[in-house]
Structures are given as structure tokens and as C-alpha cells.
Amino acid sequence: MKSICWNVRGLGSPRVYNPHMVFLMEMELNQKRMERVRNMNGFINGIDIEVEGTRGGLCLAWNDNIADTLKSYSKWHIDVNVKENNRQEDWRFTGFYGSPYLKD
Numbered sequence: 001m002k003s004i005c006w007n008v009r010g011l012g013s014p015r016v017y018n019p020h021m022v023f024l025m026e027m028e029l030n031q032k033r034m035e036r037v038r039n040m041n042g043f044i045n046g047i048d049i050e051v052e053g054t055r056g057g058l059c060l061a062w063n064d065n066i067a068d069t070l071k072s073y074s075k076w077h078i079d080v081n082v083k084e085n086n087r088q089e090d091w092r093f094t095g096f097y098g099s100p101y102l103k104d
Contacts, residue, residue: 020063023078023095027057034059047078060095068093 022043027034034048034057043061045068051057052075060078062068068080077096084090 020065020084021068021082021093022059022061023093024059024061025057025095025097026055027051027059028054029057047073047080049073049075049078056097058095058097060093 022041027037027048028051029037031048031050034050035046038044038046038048038059038061041061043063045063046059046061047068047070049056049058056075058073058075058078060068060080062082065085067083067085069083071079071081071092073079076098077094079094080092081090082093
């Protein structure tokens with residue numbers, strides 16, 4: 001299985017081809033626009049966590065070769081069980097993002 005986790009500032013790079021699952025951080029998009037970006041990139045399945053103000057926004061997208069079952073989520077993480085069509089065992093994926101800035 002091919003997967004990628006990428007801060008979206010690099011999205012669209014020709015270096016990444018045909019991943020089965022993508023985790024995007026700092027989308028800074030509302031729910032409708034996030035879903036549109038996901039669909040335009042060929043991922044009809046996904047979990048979108050909307051931006052709060054001008055910060056954050058997470059998206060976990062996958063194609064039909066895998067099934068993700070949501071375990072938990074927040075504005076900082078998405079946690080799923082992943083079941084690939086060609087494997088018997090499932091595995092767990094947790095994508096998270098935190099601000100690089102310290103807060104007092």
C-alpha cells in the first residue's frame with residue numbers, strides 16, 4: 001500500500017504518484033472546498049475536519065482499495081483502522097498536526 005502524509009504546501013508536486021491514502025494538514029479550507037479538493041484528486045472517500053478561523057484543517061482521503069473505520073477525531077488528529085482489500089489483517093493510522101509555535 002502507498003500512503004502519504006504531507007503539509008499541503010507541497011500538494012500537486014509531480015514527485016508523488018497514485019497514493020492509496022493521503023493525510024493532509026493545514027488545509028485552511030471550509031468543509032465544502034475540502035471535499036472538492038479531495039474529489040478533484042480522485043479520492044471519493046474521506047474524513048474532513050474543517051478549519052477553525054484561519055488555522056488548521058485536516059483531511060484523510062482514500063481510494064476504493066481500502067476501507068477506513070473512524071476511531072476518533074479532533075481538530076488536531078484523525079485516528080482510523082485501515083483494512084486493505086488484498087490483506088487479511090487491518091492496521092491503525094493516526095494522523096495528527098500541532099502548531100509549531102509555543103503558547104504561553
